[in-house]
Amino acid sequence: MPFSVILDIIDIRAEKTTGFLIIKGNGFSTAMYPLKYEFKYPYNMENPLEHHRVEAFLTVFESILKNSNYVNILDVYSRISMKCSRCASECQLYQISGDARDIPCYRSSILIRIYKRHFTMGGRFIGAISGRAAMTESDIDEMLESYYHCTACGRCSLYCPLGIDHRLILRLGRFILSGMGIVPKSLTVSVREQLEGSTGNTSAIPLKALHTTLEFLNEEIWEIKGVDVAFPIDVENAEYVFFPPVSDFIMEADTLMGIACVLHEANVSWTIASGNYDAINYGLFYSDEVLEKVLLKMIGEVRRLKGKKILIGECGHAFRSAQRFLSLYNDGEAIPVVSVIELTYDLMKAGKIEFDADAVKEAVTYHDPCNIARDGLLVDTPRSILRACIKNYIEMEPHGSRNYCCGGGGGTVTINELKSYRMDVAGKKKAEQLKETGAEIVIAPCANCKKQLGELIQHYKLVMRQAGLHDIIFSAIRMRRRQ
Amino acid sequence: MESLLNFAMGPLFRFCFALMVLGLLRRAVIGLYGIRQSMNSVRDSSLRYRQIFADTLSWVIPIKRLPEAKPVFSAISFDFHIGLIFVPLFLADHYNLWRSTIDIPWPRLGRAVADIATLLTLCAGGVMLTRRIFIKEVRRISDLQDYVILTLLLCIFLTGYISSRPYNPLSYSTTLLLHTLLGNAALALMPFTKLAHAVLCPFVRIISIAAWKLPATIGRKS
Numbered sequence: 276m277p278f279s280v281i282l283d284i285i286d287i288r289a290e291k292t293t294g295f296l297i298i299k300g301n302g303f304s305t306a307m308y309p310l311k312y313e314f315k316y317p318y319n320m321e322n323p324l325e326h327h328r329v330e331a332f333l334t335v336f337e338s339i340l341k342n343s344n345y346v347n348i349l350d351v352y353s354r355i356s357m358k359c360s361r362c363a364s365e366c367q368l369y370q371i372s373g374d375a376r377d378i379p380c381y382r383s384s385i386l387i388r389i390y391k392r393h394f395t396m397g398g399r400f401i402g403a404i405s406g407r408a409a410m411t412e413s414d415i416d417e418m419l420e421s422y423y424h425c426t427a428c429g430r431c432s433l434y435c436p437l438g439i440d441h442r443l444i445l446r447l448g449r450f451i452l453s454g455m456g457i458v459p460k461s462l463t464v465s466v467r468e469q470l471e472g473s474t475g476n477t478s479a480i481p482l483k484a485l486h487t488t489l490e491f492l493n494e495e496i497w498e499i500k501g502v503d504v505a506f507p508i509d510v511e512n513a514e515y516v517f518f519p520p521v522s523d524f525i526m527e528a529d530t531l532m533g534i535a536c537v538l539h540e541a542n543v544s545w546t547i548a549s550g551n552y553d554a555i556n557y558g559l560f561y562s563d564e565v566l567e568k569v570l571l572k573m574i575g576e577v578r579r580l581k582g583k584k585i586l587i588g589e590c591g592h593a594f595r596s597a598q599r600f601l602s603l604y605n606d607g608e609a610i611p612v613v614s615v616i617e618l619t620y621d622l623m624k625a626g627k628i629e630f631d632a633d634a635v636k637e638a639v640t641y642h643d644p645c646n647i648a649r650d651g652l653l654v655d656t657p658r659s660i661l662r663a664c665i666k667n668y669i670e671m672e673p674h675g676s677r678n679y680c681c682g683g684g685g686g687t688v689t690i691n692e693l694k695s696y697r698m699d700v701a702g703k704k705k706a707e708q709l710k711e712t713g714a715e716i717v718i719a720p721c722a723n724c725k726k727q728l729g730e731l732i733q734h735y736k737l738v739m740r741q742a743g744l745h746d747i748i749f750s751a752i753r754m755r756r757r758q
Numbered sequence: 759m760e761s762l763l764n765f766a767m768g769p770l771f772r773f774c775f776a777l778m779v780l781g782l783l784r785r786a787v788i789g790l791y792g793i794r795q796s797m798n799s800v801r802d803s804s805l806r807y808r809q810i811f812a813d814t815l816s817w818v819i820p821i822k823r824l825p826e827a828k829p830v831f832s833a834i835s836f837d838f839h840i841g842l843i844f845v846p847l848f849l850a851d852h853y854n855l856w857r858s859t860i861d862i863p864w865p866r867l868g869r870a871v872a873d874i875a876t877l878l879t880l881c882a883g884g885v886m887l888t889r890r891i892f893i894k895e896v897r898r899i900s901d902l903q904d905y906v907i908l909t910l911l912l913c914i915f916l917t918g919y920i921s922s923r924p925y926n927p928l929s930y931s932t933t934l935l936l937h938t939l940l941g942n943a944a945l946a947l948m949p950f951t952k953l954a955h956a957v958l959c960p961f962v963r964i965i966s967i968a969a970w971k972l973p974a975t976i977g978r979k980s
Contacts, residue, residue, distance in 0.1 A: 434826060
């Protein structure tokens, strides 16, 4: 049965026992192909599709096109791409690697070419009469590698005269690949635990461990600040339901303590939700389906606790995914999404929190996480807070929306197999930029950036340390409210 | 030759011009219809029109944007487009051609200004073509269309410029015929090639933002 008959894919799998690739669609549409190819992948995957990948790719592509809004951009981008190479001169990957596959325009052109050849009348016609090459297995190899080299930072789109958003094409490419099982294992394992696992979060931290961690944080704050700061759990009708990147509970104690101190000092009504305490949403990087499910889970938890607003911790992609996409999936009453950075800034402006600017004496610089800075979401706000907390602030160049990515964006920081690429290529510009500042602390209010920057500092032997924005706030905040 | 030239400047020109207008109009309508369709399929269809418009305008008149990356190349590209838009539209010699097709008052560029603009466009286009051939990062992302379209545009300007010059190696009418035929080809190709960016360019940002509006149950049976 030809693949074009399969309308909505239910399952694609290679059955080694029977020796067939089986693609099941809705109704009776099913296709079977004998297995015969062997491929190698640059990163680990759970059950990668190894046979008839072209057919599978085109089938998934067709299904996604039918049910999404991607057709329009493919149609328009395929006609306006000027290949001027302005993006190449601004892409931190290509500037270091010199590999054409790292040029944003080239990367996007692979998928656009496939779209034109297989999904437009003109492409099919010209392909039929000219014999122009249809999609090949090597196209898939090229995509699965280059689409996970890209950190989805979006810097290229700022410099594109025509406004082509390469992040969209990258997302679509990864989405299609994920539909045929080509996703780095680190992402699928985390997402499965978050959506189906017993712990319900990407780091698999059980609720019991969360309670222990929160007790520990409470004691730490008591020892350092002499104040009993509560970490409320499952409080109903709170103003803010707090969702940090769950990894903060095991890796970023100072960030969480800083946030708790701010909320305590300003007497903010907030709570952590025991049913979901993870804001991480890898769906933003590779799957619209995952993006939706994670957001629905977040909405469900806020509704359960009758919370009023969602408060996202220090995490770039988590804030962007909730802030930009929550309203697309929210059936009921609108739930405002607030970043903890915005809230801290508002509280500071309202005079509800105060800082001791002498508490941190080191030279500090600020790294703009792409997901909150590229579109101008949070650029000046964190800087205003920092300037109130410290005296020795050094701005890195370029900064703000034009800042270089840490080199671990787009979910790549979770892929250990890509670490050498992240260090030697993707993060090299950032390392050079950090070194130039001469700062002793680099602030990055993002769990992904923190991990990548920490590894870069180690790899390039830089004399500095990384910290979160609320780590500095934790050191500088004046705790006046005792209860 | 005379009758061929009359045909190229008369019925053929009108046909190609109509093809261009209708083709580009179709592309614009499809693009706008696509945005509407996208918005119909999502729960939150709010768009920040003012910001999108301001962003788009900053690129349509890109004075501030040019120095941001590759300033020299950007200036050359800008110069190329200035000539490309204004010379065909407002050259005095094209006046009759336009008036015979659309009878509305039409401004005319002085000969000297048009000559300078043409030379600048030729130089800029020459640099762009050379760059596309010799610079690795541009060559790697270029396909056949990128070379053919640019060469076609340069040939139109070149034949137009040398047609009435004493050093023209061909006869005036042969050059003019070539110029007209190539010009007609460019008009006819506009809706079907990358030249469509002439009309699609202002819609790209809003189309991109509309595409970020993801419908629920995306990729699955809706």
